[in-house]
Amino acid sequence: MSLLGMLKSKLLGGILTGDGDERVAFRCNICGMQCRVERSAIGREIPSCKGCGSTVRMRAMIHCLSMELFGESKVIGDFPNDLHLRGVGMSDWVGYADRLAKKFEYTNTFYHQEPKLDITDIDINMEGTLDFIISTDVFEHIAPPVSIAFENTHRLLNEGGVFVFSVPYSLDSSPVAFEHFPDLHKYRIEQTENSFVLHNVTEKGEVQQFENLIFHGGEGATLEMRSFTLDSLYNEFQKAGFHDVRVHGESFEEFGIYWDGGWSLPITARAR
Ligand SMILES: [Zn+2]
Known part of the structure; x- marks a missing residue:
């Protein structure tokens, strides 16, 4: 490894292994376990916590939720118990859904089973009732037109409610997503x-x-159903009425969150 690589490794709190791969230590912000893995084994979709199997994407969703709710990044176990905080997940990963349900008035919902939420056809009684909504890698699967899903998410949130969101996206300059079945x-x-x-x-x-x-x-x-671009997402958030749209490309090494590129990063946005 080069001197620069060693310096970088030191800065990241990494430990060099015999074969030259770097090991990084982090605490999983979902299950709380202390982990040490090879840096190359950390990726958006690679399970890297030996406790719960969380990926960078899952830890990043919780990092973003924590930052937006509390202004700091905490492990779920250290979240305050607050049953006045109402949130909904859209087919959230069970690894954090069960833990969030112990902290908040949180319901994980599904498209095909109870508790059901079809984000293209929402119950008007639920409008303006939620403090947060989590949706990770779901909106690329929603039948077109997807704008309805962004608009309804905004409707469900209360004033200042936060949407913690991710989808795969490219940095192509197209202002609209590439719809695979536009006339579905x-x-x-x-x-x-x-x-x-x-x-x-x-x-x-x-x-x-x-x-x-x-x-x-x-x-x-x-x-x-589609390939999003970052610009298409900005447009959807804006059309739906969201503000403070933020793309979270920041690494958070303490919790094993590293990003290698500018695509498919988590996004948060505020309602009204
Ligand atoms: Zn874990």
Whole structure:
């Protein structure tokens, strides 16, 4: 390793291993465990906590939530118990959902099972009732037009309520997302011998067929509907009425949160 690399390693609190890979120590802000792993084993989607299996994305969602609620980054176990704080997760990871439910009036919701939340069709009685909403890597799967989901999220939040959000996105300059099925209306996904086909009938009655579908986390479950760009997200947040939109590219080494690029970073935004 170069002198610069060693210096960087020292600054990051890292420890060099025999094979030259750097080990970093961190505390998981979800389960509280002290961890020490190779730096190369830390990534957005790589489970790196040996206690709960959290990834950088999961720890970053909690880091962002904590910063927005309390102005500092805490381990969930150190969050104050506050049953007046009302929040909702959209298919949140069980690793932090169960812990948040012990701290707050928090409900993890699902699209296909109870407790249900279809963010494209919300209950008006829930409008303005939530202090926070968490949605990580969900909005790329919502049927178009996705703007409704941003608008309804804003409606559910109370004044100053915070949206803690992530999706995969590129830094392409397009001001709108690349919709894979822009005229999706009445559709079904059919499994063929070795792939999946999406059959759609548009609102105007045109029959469409799509192959080469992209699924996340298990085929057939989570169809990718679009590729966001950062600019398209800024536009959606603004159109929906959010302000203080912040992209969280900051590393937070104490909790093992490192980012290597400017894409797919968590975003927070405030309602009203
Ligand atoms: Zn953990």
